[in-house]
Amino acid sequence: MVSLGRARAVGLVGLEGTIVDVEAQVAPGLPSFRIVGLPDASLGEARERVRAALQSTGVQLPDRRITVNLSPASVPKSGAGFDLSIAVAVVATGSMPGRDSARRTVHIAELGLDGRLHPVRGVLPMVARAVRAGHPRVVVSGGNAAEAALVPGAEVVAADHLAEVLASYGLTFEPTGEPPASEPPAVVEEGVDPPDLRDVVGQPEARFALEVAAAGGHHVVMIGPPGAGKTMLACRLPSILPDLSDEDAVAVTSIHSIAGTFTPTHGLIRRPPFEAPHHTASPVAIIGGGSGVPRPGAVSRAHGGTLFLDEAPEFPPSVLQTLRQPLESGQVVLHRAHAAARYPARFQLVMAANPCPCGAGVRCECPAGTRRRYLARLSGPLLDRVDIRMEVRRVTRAMALLGSGGETSAEVAARVAAARLRQETRFAPMPWSLNSAAPGRWLREGLSAGVRRELEKLVHAGVLTMRGLDRVLRLSWTLADLAGEDRPDLPHVGMAYTLRTGGSDATAV
Ligand SMILES: Nc1ncnc2c1ncn2[C@@H]1O[C@H](COP(=O)(O)OP(=O)(O)OP(=O)(O)O)[C@@H](O)[C@H]1O
Ligand SMILES: [Mg+2]
Ligand SMILES: [Zn+2]
Incomplete structure (x- = not known):
């Protein structure tokens, strides 16, 4: 039977x-x-x-x-x-x-x-x-x-x-052996205040660039000497981003559930995550994988939030290359013998770099070629997707000690939220929702005739390439959104150009 x-x-x-x-x-x-x-x-x-x-x-x-x-x-x-x-x-x-x-x-x-x-x-x-x-x-x-x-x-x-x-199910058994000891109660983490922009003294340009990045979802590279505050600034990007949508909250929490990196008693993850893998982390830790069920990597744990690559030129070129797929498609596909596991990986990329491998800051005496080669490690597909280049300079010791911080994250976040709302409304019929994701054609078509004429002149004069133009335009739209304007005007374009080049030679990085 x-x-x-x-x-x-x-x-x-x-x-x-x-x-x-x-x-x-x-x-x-x-x-x-x-x-x-x-x-x-x-x-x-x-x-x-x-x-x-x-x-x-x-x-x-x-x-x-x-x-x-x-x-x-x-x-x-x-x-x-x-x-x-x-x-x-x-x-x-x-x-x-x-x-x-x-x-x-x-x-x-x-x-x-x-x-x-x-x-x-x-x-x-x-x-x-x-x-x-x-x-x-x-x-x-x-x-x-x-x-x-x-x-x-x-x-x-x-x-x-x-x-x-x-x-x-109606069956009674007496377990043999020791009665199971009850599990120790889960340790409830103390609520630590997330880092806030009010701690940052001075740095008005860097703060503004961070605000623009948050408003339009633009990727950022920060270049500056050791101790300039690059890490400090990057950690504060999530604090000015809006809460996750319900749909994103479920996806983000699911990823962290599989990764084993969330505390269920705190409910769904509602704030944008911040992931900062070290440059010595394994490719699996960054992109995902592992034996059995592939685990999500840092790029997926950063979904809906920020992926911060501190000392970005120190990452192995192979790892930097693997970021292409998530940057292009917003997801990673991890191939396995019997199936491909997909994890969402739509993050805002922030890279920080010293201008030079010696790390000596202002006392650096390395030849210009050394510095150029160092930053050139970030070249190509990665930097192609970075809209904002921030030069971060050190604040003086006296200022760091005595100066007071600037606006709070909450104040900046309110402007970011307003700019995002404008984008959501404008892009409602489109398949994208942020300026950073808008295709070049769209960016150009919505311009006023005057702005278009000026930009054509710049392209003809060789000041801007077509690719550079699109990046400047993406930022221009975000600047207009932050200003509450319907479309970018010439001053927005000028400011966008500065943000895109970090105020320095556009071709350096
Ligand atoms: N603008 C600032 N306001 C307040 N504190 C600052 C500022 N800039 C730097 N600091 C202080 O200096 C410390 C070092 O800054 P941070 O680690 O962010 O520098 P960094 O640019 O990332 O340097 P490195 O290249 O060495 O990583 C910070 O922990 C902070 O205490
Ligand atoms: Mg740092
Ligand atoms: Zn040097």
Whole structure:
């Protein structure tokens, strides 16, 4: 006689979840326990964990042939999150009062050898998928309950031990061995104030450039000697960006859920993230990847926010090259043997660089060629996408000690929000929403005849290339938006030209 047990789980590839049907079958034959359906190495381990967890819970495995099938087979399955569904399906092959309920329920948890449920990564996108697929009842570990509950419409059942889950299906077991010690309460981080622009003394040009960058979503490169405040300024960019939209908040939080870099008790991530990978970080850490389910890298954790490359010329050229794809398409595709995982990666790029590898600042005596070559490491596809070049000069020591900070981030953020609203309204019918993403043709067509004539002169005179022209125009539109004007005028264009070149030779970087 063959008996079947069923439960549901969710497989995740990138941010995309698939409902996985877990079916356990007990058939006559030599005692064995197999899992099929494209299992990778971690599913092999799942077998051992599930077997041990069932034993610790007091479940007697039938002395027959047990086969567990995860379908659809075409979906790559990885990670420990299938453990619980496999255990429930196996138990459901016997007489279990809550069989039908178990079959309709999505189970997402790793099992410990002692039968305890452990949290897994990516619960938010998994539960979201389950709810969308019409399976709102989900069982998760206590450690994942707060995260699962962030999904509207989810009916979250939290449990700490397999025995509890089975009890909810009408089966009573006495776990053997030590009663599980309760998990230590999660450490709640103290709310640290995010860095604020009011701390920055002086630097009016740099502050303004940062405001323009925030308003139009423009990428920035900052060049200046050590201690000039480049890092300080970059860290404050998120503080003047608007909150994430609801849709972006879900995507950003899902990415950080898979990356294991968010605190669910704080709710969805609503503020633009800030990621600053070190130049020694591995390509996988920056772009994403790794064995099994590819993890999102810094470029995806920065989605909706800022990717800051401090000392950008020190990054390996290969890593800088890999940034092309996300800069062009707003996502990364990580290829794996059986599938490609996609993660969103639409970020605002901020690069900082010393003018020279010696780092001596004003005392630098390196030949001009050395300095040029150093910054030329950033050349090509990356700098092509950078609209703003900021020269950051050191404030004097006396000023840093005695001077008072400027406007607060909140004051600047209000102007940024207004400029973004103008763009949203203007671009409502278009597939883009920021000046930095507007195509060249659009930027040129909306100009007044007078401005167009002046720009044509500059291009004819060789002062501006066509590519340079488009960049100046993107910034001009943002300056007009900040000023509350309907279209850029000549002064905006002049100021844009200065922002684009950092007030220095346009061809230097
Ligand atoms: N405009 C400023 N207002 C207040 N403090 C400043 C300012 N500029 C620099 N500082 C102080 O100097 C410190 C160094 O600045 P920061 O690390 O941002 O410089 P940097 O340009 O990134 O230098 P490096 O090239 O060495 O990375 C800051 O932590 C800050 O305390
Ligand atoms: Mg720095
Ligand atoms: Zn030097």
